[in-house]
Amino acid sequence: MMQAITRLFALLVLVASLSVAPVAAQDDTAPADGTASVETGAAAGEIERLTAGESPAAQLAATVKMPGSAPDYEAWARAAHRAEQALDASRASNDALQSLRSEMSQWRDRFADARAENSVRISTLRNQIGALGPEPAEGESESPAVARQREILQNQLELVETPVLAAQIAHARADDIISQIDILLRSRQADTLLSAGPSPLNPSNWAATASDINRTFHASIREVRANWLAAANRQQIRNALPAVIVLTIVGLALLLRGRAWSGRLGDRILRRTKWPSRGVWGFLLSVVQMILPIFGVLFLLVAVNLSSVFGVRSEVVVSSALAVLASVVLARWLGIRVFGRGDADWEILSLTSTARTEGRVEATFLGLAYGLHGFAKDVAEADNYSDATIAIIELPILILAGVLLVRIGRLLRAHAVEAEPEGEERAPFRDRLLSLGGRALILGGISGAALAVLGYGALGQFIIYALAGSIALIGVLLILHVLFVDLYGLIAGKSLDESQDALTPVLASLIVLIASTPLFALIWGARTTDMREIWKAVGEGLSVGDTTITPASVIFLIVIFAIGYGITKLIQGMLTSTVLPKTRIDVGGQNAITSGIGYVGYFLAAVVAITAAGIDLSSLAIVAGALSVGIGFGLQTIVSNFVSGIILLIERPISEGDWISVGGNMGIVKDISVRSTRIETFDKQDVMIPNSDFISGTVTNYTRGNSIGRLVINVGVAYGTDTRWVHQILTEIVQDHPLVTVNPAPQVGFMAFGADSLEFQVRAVLSDVGMILIVQDELNHQIAERFAKEGIEVPFAQRDIWLRNPEVLRGEGNKPAKDGGSGPAGGGDSATSKPVRDLPKDYDEGAGEAADGDGD
Structure with a gap:
């Protein structure tokens, strides 16, 4: 009975892996x-x-x-x-x-x-x-x-x-x-x-197997009859009978009707809720539906123990049979939660309705096979069966489990194919892992059954039942991941899609996966003593010089640093929102002070955390020296940018919000970090510029200290225009604009006699250089409108283009000249024989050639 109870609780622990933790180190103080x-x-x-x-x-x-x-x-x-x-x-x-x-x-x-x-x-x-x-x-x-x-x-x-x-x-x-x-x-x-054992296909062993099974059955009946009829047990049986009857009735009620009762209650609750609370309630109610039949099995086991009717052999048989029922209940719960029903709100696997039903049935029967394996093992140990008998009894159970593993593996493969994304996008890690697990189940189910047939029953059992336990634990992890998604949506108030794409549920699932590693190791043959040794080694920590780094010290370090980090953030927030806005420091200086406080706070938090954790930094001096050499050779650029960033924060040649131009990039400074500075160009593009470029290169800051800037506009008028009148018009236009400063006053200069126009230049200082393009646009419009009103012409360049050989372009070739000579050979010039357009009567051929001697 104790073996059955132990196996039952092991199954419960597998399902209750919400807080799986590594096996604690052995505490043997005796x-x-x-x-x-x-x-x-x-x-x-x-x-x-x-x-x-x-x-x-x-x-x-x-x-x-x-x-x-x-x-x-x-x-x-x-x-x-x-x-x-x-x-x-x-x-x-x-x-x-x-x-x-x-x-x-x-x-x-x-x-x-x-x-x-x-x-x-x-x-x-x-x-x-x-x-x-x-x-x-x-x-x-x-x-x-x-x-x-x-x-x-x-x-x-x-x-x-x-x-x-x-x-x-x-x-x-x-x-x-x-x-x-x-x-x-x-x-x-x-x-x-x-090692190879007796083959279960050897007919000579079948009779002995049947005899062993028959002996166990009849011996169990004889034990029950003898204990019932024994006068010494009658008073004990009579005293325990009320408790046995109550426990039996309650156990059978919970085993047979507990799921239905909790299901009706759950339907009432779920009809009144929506996602994500519906998902959380659905999980909790499903656990209740699984726990009630398990408690029913436990009550029946206690009743068997109190009855004093069963002997050693018969008690093993009955308790092991009840443990089979518990295994079936757990497997059925896992099948329902993993494969889901047609009306379920969750979907762990992308399968058709028929495939889901098949998965639930196969999971239930796999639990039955696992329970029968435990039943056969307990009975064989109690009756000391021979290896041949054990091999023959285990073979049909093993074949059943192998077939079920193969079919479940096919379902996992079907999910991977169904969920495979279109195009070149890779499948999610979970789907690739399930696909790999499906292949392992198919291979393991076939090879395990084949090994058992060939006489390697121990190896076949190890492969098949380890795979069964592993797939059950993976199912629990998938169920927990869905629960974490629902809890995140409930706590954070996110939608289903946002919760599924969030990082927090993934991190929680990753922590549980790491914590479940000892369970996987135990399933695959590791002993509890091995787990204790590993945990003991982890607890003793890693020695680095004279310092020992233990998990407790690492956790303590993280906690202290988190506290320091939080205090630093609190001080930064206080300075940003309360203290600095009341000073006369500009925005860039306030940001520099806030950033400096942050770097100092993070550094102090790290030092305090390392010291409080008992880590001696002096023992890392050699490592730090080696790292300094690596930094000197391989991280020069990073260190240079880091130092440049600190210089920028201290000297503040640029600040956030400044309009700058550096290295061919122009834009507004958005963020200054210790490695690079982010500017936003006028095309709304973010450009990351290394901080070293600001120290070693030339930087133009258009708004450093103030927003005043100068606008220059070049204007050309036709020759013959009254230059004084143009000067007066331009001066009036630029002085009337509201963004042009009075002191210094705008200036208009007659700059030069151009090839096509008289060149003037308007120079005006703006109160907000950020509006320079708008002001330039408005002044250009006003100048054009005023010039049109005053009849002032704005000249533009004009060119006449002549071709030297138009007849070649027409495909006429060389034609004889009027004097009887041939084209170029006769000394004629085809460039003057056929112009593109008719020439003026007073056109001088020599002048034309001189003006257009370059063929343009």
Whole structure:
């Protein structure tokens, strides 16, 4: 019965993986056998030698933990010798080795505690010796007082370190013995899996198998009849009968009707809710629907135990059968939650309605096969079945489980094909993982059944049932991910699509996945002692120099840094919203102060967190030196940009909101970070410029300190226009614009005599240079309108184009000239024989050629 209850609770733990945590380290504080507190001969002799005639040492011995409080090293030596002999012989059973390992683990824990004794006093003595300075080199001497004090302190240090050294040596020996036991057990486990047993297809073993099953059945009935008729049990049965009847009725009611009752209640609740609360309530109600039948099974198990009717063999049969029911209930719940119903609000797998129904049925029958495997295993152990009988009984169960794994694997593959995105987009990681899992289930289901047929029943069972357990745990993780999405939508008030695309549910699922790693390891054959060893190693931490980094110190570091980070953000917010706006500091200076406070706060938070976590940064000096060399060679650009960013924040040649031009890029400064500066161009494009460009290059800041800027407009008028009148018109126009400053006043200059026009230039200082394009547009319109009204012509360049050989372009070739000569050969010039248009009567051919001598 206890085996069935254990397996039942293991299944419950698998489903209740909401807060899966690594297996805790073993806490064995009970003392080992025969651990009387006595001294070892070596330790006692050493102490006597050190304390003889030394009153300071004698005084010290009264204030520190002496070897008298240390473990019993003589008993330890006997236990270690016995364990080493058992390892050398390799004949002890697995149970005996497990017991021996537990004993060695208790000794090791005691030695670990002993290693920490006198740590404070040892540290104090070492600091005192260090304060005396380094020991004199060979040939040198020091004052007698210092030498005497150094000798006293050294003797005291040896005195307090003696039990610590003894504990360290014993701890190393115990740890080595435990490692050897683990290696031997893993080796035996591998040999068991890879060894061939009797073939279940051998007909000579079938009769013995039928006889064993028949013996178990009839022996169980005889046990029940004998216990019922025994006079010694009648009073006990009569006393327990009311409780047994009540437990049986309640257990059967919960097992048979608990799901229906909770389902009706859940329907009422779900009809009144919407997503995301509907999803959360749906999960909780489904858990209740699963828990009630499980409690029914537990009540029935308790009733069986209290009835006093069942014997050892019959109790194993009945309790194992009830455990099969529990396995079916759990598997059915997993199938419903993973594959879903037609009216379900959730969808974990993209499958058709028929495929969903098939998945639920196959998951339920896989739970049945898993439960039957446990039933057969318990009964075989209770009745001591032969290997041939076990192989024959397990074969049909194993084949059933293998077929179900293959069919479930096909469903996972079908989901991957159905959910595959169109085009070149890659499928999500979850779908690719499920596709890979589907292939593994198909391969494992076929190979496991084939191995069992060939006689490798242990290996076949290991493959199939490990895959079944793994797919069940993966199903639990998928269910939890859907729950996290619903909870995020409920808490954050997000829609379903936003919740599915959010990072928080993914991180929560990732944490649960990492925490479930020990469960996967246990499913695939790892022992709980292996998990404890790993957890113990993790708890002891990683040693870097004289510093040991443990998970607790890392968590403490993160918490302290988070507190410092939050305080820094709080101070920045206070400065930004309350203090700095009341000062006369410009916006750029306020941002620089806020950023500087942030960098200082983050640095102090990191230093305080590292110091509080007990991490000694001095031990990382060599690593820091190596990193500095790497920075000097490989990270020059990054460091240069970082330093330039700090200079920009301190000197503030540019600030957020400034209009600048640097390296051919012009725009408004939006953000200054320690590595780069982001500007927004007038095309609404973000350009990231390295900070070093601002320090080493030329930067034009149009709005530094003020928004005043100058506008220059060039204007041309035709020759013959009254220049004084043009000057007056331009001056009036520019002076009348409201954004043009009075002091300095705008200026109009007659700049030059151009090739086609008289060139004027309007120069005006604007109160807001950001409006320069608008002002330029308005002034150009006003100048054009005023010139048109005053009859002032704005000239433009005009050109006449002549072709030297138009007849060639017409395809006429060279024609004879009027004087009888041929074209160019006769000395004629075809460039003047046929112009593009008729020439004026007073046109001078020589002038035309001179004006257009370049053929343009």
